[in-house]
Amino acid sequence: xxxxxxxxxxxxxxxxxxxxxxxxxxxxxxxxxxxxxxxxxxxxxxxxxxxxxxxxxxxxxxxxxxxxxxxxxxxxxxxxxxxxxxxxxxxxxxxxxxxxxxxxxxxxxxxxxxxxxxxxxxxxxxxxxxxxxxxxxxxxxxxxxxxxxxxxxxxxxxxxxxxxxxxxxxxxxxxxxxxxxxxxxxxxxxxxxxxxxxxxxxxxxxxxxxxxxxxxxxxxxxxxxxxxxxxxxxxxxxxxxxxxxxxxxxxxxxxxxxxxxxxxxxxxxxxxxxxxxxxxxxxxxxxxxxxxxxxxxxxxxxxxxxxxxxxxxxxxxxxxxxxxxxxxxxxxxxxxxxxxxxxxxxxxxxxxxxxxxxxxxxxxxxxxxxxxxxxxxxxxxxxxxxxxxxxxxxxxxxxxxxxxxxxxxxxxxxxxxxxxxxxxxxxxxxxxxxxxxxxxxxx
Ligand code: GDP
Numbered sequence: 046x047x048x049x050x051x052x053x054x055x056x057x058x059x060x061x062x063x064x065x066x067x068x069x070x071x072x073x074x075x076x077x078x079x080x081x082x083x084x085x086x087x088x089x090x091x092x093x094x095x096x097x098x099x100x101x102x103x104x105x106x107x108x109x110x111x112x113x114x115x116x117x118x119x120x121x122x123x124x125x126x127x128x129x130x131x132x133x134x135x136x137x138x139x140x141x142x143x144x145x146x147x148x149x150x151x152x153x154x155x156x157x158x159x160x161x162x163x164x165x166x167x168x169x170x171x172x173x174x175x176x177x178x179x180x181x182x183x184x185x186x187x188x189x190x191x192x193x194x195x196x197x198x199x200x201x202x203x204x205x206x207x208x209x210x211x212x213x214x215x216x217x218x219x220x221x222x223x224x225x226x227x228x229x230x231x232x233x234x235x236x237x238x239x240x241x242x243x244x245x246x247x248x249x250x251x252x253x254x255x256x257x258x259x260x261x262x263x264x265x266x267x268x269x270x271x272x273x274x275x276x277x278x279x280x281x282x283x284x285x286x287x288x289x290x291x292x293x294x295x296x297x298x299x300x301x302x303x304x305x306x307x308x309x310x311x312x313x314x315x316x317x318x319x320x321x322x323x324x325x326x327x328x329x330x331x332x333x334x335x336x337x338x339x340x341x342x343x344x345x346x347x348x349x350x351x352x353x354x355x356x357x358x359x360x361x362x363x364x365x366x367x368x369x370x371x372x373x374x375x376x377x378x379x380x381x382x383x384x385x386x387x388x389x390x391x392x393x394x395x396x397x398x399x400x401x402x403x404x405x406x407x408x409x410x411x412x413x414x415x416x417x418x419x420x421x422x423x424x425x426x427x428x429x430x431x432x433x434x435x436x437x438x439x440x441x442x443x444x445x446x447x448x449x450x451x452x453x454x455x456x457x458x459x460x461x462x463x464x465x466x467x468x469x470x471x472x473x474x475x476x477x478x479x480x481x482x483x484x485x486x487x488x
Contacts, residue, residue, distance in 0.1 A: 048087070048300070048301040048338070048339050050086070050087065050300055051083055051086075051339060052338070052339050052340070052341055054079070055083055055340060058076050058080055059117065059120070059121045059340070062121070063117035063118065064117070065116070067116070068110075068116035068120070073106055073110075073120060074106075076120065077102055077105070081094055081098050087300040087301045088271040088300045088301070089302045089306050090306040090310055093131065093305065101120075101124055104123045105119075110123075124340070128335075129332045129333045129336040131305055131308065132315065132332035132335055133308045133314045133330075133332045136329060137315070137330070138316075139261060139329075140261050140288065142260045145231075146178070146221075146225065146229050146230050146231055146232045147230065148221070148257050148258065148259040149232065149234065149263060150234045150236060150254060150259040150261065150262045151265060152250055152262060152264050152265070152285060152287075153238055153265035154238050154239060154240065154241070154242070154266075154277060155240055156238070156267065158265055158319060159235065160192050160193055160196070160235055161196070161319075162265050162291050162317070162319055162327065163193065163233050163235045164196030164197065164200065164202075165324055165325070165327035166233055166291075166327060167196075167200060167233055168200045168324050168325060169327055169329075170231050170233075171200060171201075175231050176228065176230050177202055177229060177231040177233055178204075178205055178223065178229040178231070178233070179202055179204045179205065179233050180204075180205045180220035180234040181193045181194070181204055181205065181216070182217055182220075182234050182236045183236060184210075184211070184237065186238065190209060194206065196324065205223050205224075213237060213249060213253060214249070214253050214256055217234055217257050218256050218257070220232060221256075234257065234259075236249075236250060242277065242280050242281070247284050250285060251285070254285070261289060261316075263288065263289050263291050263317075264277075264281050264282070264285075264287045264290050264291070266278055266291070266293070266307075267293055268292045268293060268294050268301075268304060271299070271300065274292075274303040274307065275303055275307050275311070278307050278310070278311045278313060279310060287311075288316075289313060289315070290311075290315045291316060291318070291327075292304055292315055292317070292318050292319065293318075293319040295319065295320045296326070296390075304335065315330040317329055317330055318335075320389075320393060326389070328347065334347055338396055351388045360384075364380075364381060373467075374435075375424050375431070375432035375435060376429075376432045379421065382417060386417065391414050392414070419450075420460060422450035422452060423446060423450045423456065423460055426446045427446055435465065436465075443458060443461075
């Protein structure tokens, strides 16, 4: 994931500090030198790094910190707070107009992920029970209109388009009218990108802005391009008065520099982060949660939100009942795996658990989506009866399952053994809990 190098380095620095009962001014100085290097290597703007270190140092060398019982922790806390501030402090929410529709204009260079993000944003709004309309205003890039139409179809959000012969300004104007006539409460306008910023692009964007008077002008930038992304943001902001930035491709191995510098350099907040090519891979950007992920403290809040949005409550209750009565079968196991998969790639989910990114490097902790796929293949090669009564799976059945799934008999054995152990544990657990919950009546 993004920030991996930075996260590892910072966690090493702080690991050393945490272990110390006493922390001297020299220790803090040494740690700050390492933090400075780590940030520079992550491609954070050098001025931003300088100010950041000065702020942390100022607070960290205070006598109170050094005398505290857990000085290492206090220093980490200061760094956490300052990292959060660096990325904007609090979450910067999407505007909502008092006189709908709320108009969002998407701008950015070609290839940054603008059109994809436009679709993702519509999906996010739709999940919050809004009725967005997409407007296809990129008439220059071949197939951009088609791309938006396909995205719209996929998520069942209407796309307003007038082909590529009408001017984008006219398209935007008509799109607005269409949204008003059809009761849409959000309009998201996809605009043309270019390979580089040029005057004609800016002129056209300004004309569209004049006509639609957007509540949001969101710049989409590719986090993989590091400081270039920050420079692009700065130029766009000077000309277009952006209201926010969307960082894309944070799922790649970007070093994180753009995320950490863009707000400090441009003054423009990051509103969303895109972490994958799939249509639901867009998250509102929370500076505090991102800082926490970078420092290996996890992001349990986002994980809970994802789980709440992705899991059917009735199904979850039924699953809980089955676990308590130890009726859990391979069918249920498969269903549960499907639900977990909907939350996103395992790798990203792991990063949200405190301390997990350290463990990820360890050999026996390597769980990945590929492995899940193997397990899935094995279970799907079982017959219905075998899934319900795994105890009937004898040696010849195991061989058949292995052949059917393209896995080895050893893997099949291992899975069945683990499953039986899990069921045994559930039985013991449900004995302790009783059908209604833990003994002693926890409510
Ligand atoms: P546009 O020219 O700015 O409209 O760019 P597109 O929306 O066509 O995206 C360019 C490429 O980047 C496409 O292949 C997208 O699938 C990909 N892309 C967009 N956002 C992300 C992201 O968050 N993560 C990854 N890995 N790829 C992305």
